[in-house]
Amino acid sequence: MSSFKVQYTVDGEDFSIAGDASRKLKKVLQNLGVAPQIIRKATVAMYEGEINMVIHADGGVIDVEITPEKIHIFLRDKGPGIPNVSLAMTEGYSTASDNVRELGFGAGMGLPNMQKYTDYMNITTEVGVGTTIEMIVNTAV
Amino acid sequence: MKLKTVVGLLDAKVLGSSYDDNKEVLAACGSDLMSDVLAFVKDQALLLTGLVNSQVVRTAEMMDMKAIVFVRGKVPGDDIVSLADEAGIAVLSTQLPLYISCGKLYCEGLYK
Numbered sequence: 622m623s624s625f626k627v628q629y630t631v632d633g634e635d636f637s638i639a640g641d642a643s644r645k646l647k648k649v650l651q652n653l654g655v656a657p658q659i660i661r662k663a664t665v666a667m668y669e670g671e672i673n674m675v676i677h678a679d680g681g682v683i684d685v686e687i688t689p690e691k692i693h694i695f696l697r698d699k700g701p702g703i704p705n706v707s708l709a710m711t712e713g714y715s716t717a718s719d720n721v722r723e724l725g726f727g728a729g730m731g732l733p734n735m736q737k738y739t740d741y742m743n744i745t746t747e748v749g750v751g752t753t754i755e756m757i758v759n760t761a762v
Numbered sequence: 763m764k765l766k767t768v769v770g771l772l773d774a775k776v777l778g779s780s781y782d783d784n785k786e787v788l789a790a791c792g793s794d795l796m797s798d799v800l801a802f803v804k805d806q807a808l809l810l811t812g813l814v815n816s817q818v819v820r821t822a823e824m825m826d827m828k829a830i831v832f833v834r835g836k837v838p839g840d841d842i843v844s845l846a847d848e849a850g851i852a853v854l855s856t857q858l859p860l861y862i863s864c865g866k867l868y869c870e871g872l873y874k
Contacts, residue, residue, distance in 0.1 A: 640820035647824070661826055665800050668824045672817075725813045725821075730797035737801070 625653065625687040631671055631698075633680025636724060642683055643668035653687060655760060663692045663758040666738040669731045670696040670754055676721050677701065678752065691740075692758040702748035710736065763787055763872045765829055765852055768808065771866045774831060774854040778843040781852040787828050790872050792864040796821040808872070810863050814838050816845055823849040833860045 629642035643664045650660045674681040678700020686693040703709045717727025736742050741757040766783040789804035794813045810831045829852035846853045
């Protein structure tokens with residue numbers, strides 16, 4: 622398998638279709654023959670990121686590069702940015718609205734889950750400008 | 763535990779077309795918080811929830827879950843059932859509350 626790239630645009634207007642990009646990535650990875658447990662790690666991490674994009678940043682763009690060694694995911698948004706990254710990484714900390722919580726999210730587990738399921742994660746953010754999250758999942762089982 | 767047993771224990775109604783009597787689940791997770799579900803790593807799992815929206819199906823799909831039980835008499839709309847069918851996830855609905863549903867399944871051996 623050589624390098625394979627895909628890009629997804631995340632619509633920030635419609636919560637009901639949030640997760641569509643992660644679902645599409647799952648199918649791509651299945652078609653490429655990636656191991657199921659690796660697919661789960663990559664798609665759950667991306668799904669949490671995708672949900673965050675919709676909840677906090679009015680959508681964004683996700684680029685994924687798949688190589689024989691790793692799945693490299695970049696989530697980019699032009700949202701409000703994260704004022705305190707270490708606080709945002711704390712399990713249970715959330716700035717989501719009650720409306721989002723009623724939909725089953727905003728429990729403050731998004732970023733911790735993303736870190737849990739990836740082998741590398743880096744957050745670059747600037748208040749008022751946006752956030753980029755880079756994640757790597759190694760494909761070796 | 764086979765889904766047929768789950769249906770019997772919870773007196774559940776089967777929705778959609780992905781149900782199979784012999785489909786087996788090895789673990790279960792009961793929650794209305796999808797991020798908690800996403801932190802739950804078990805193979806061939808069953809999700810029990812009182813939350814009804816498309817993200818329940820998306821979450822189950824990302825976690826490779828085999829079936830969803832909507833508790834407290836919640837019945838998902840056709841759009842949600844169709845989404846689950848596309849993902850091959852069985853959909854059940856029970857009148858029982860979440861606590862009782864989990865308890866019944868646990869007592870019958872679904873506690874991996």
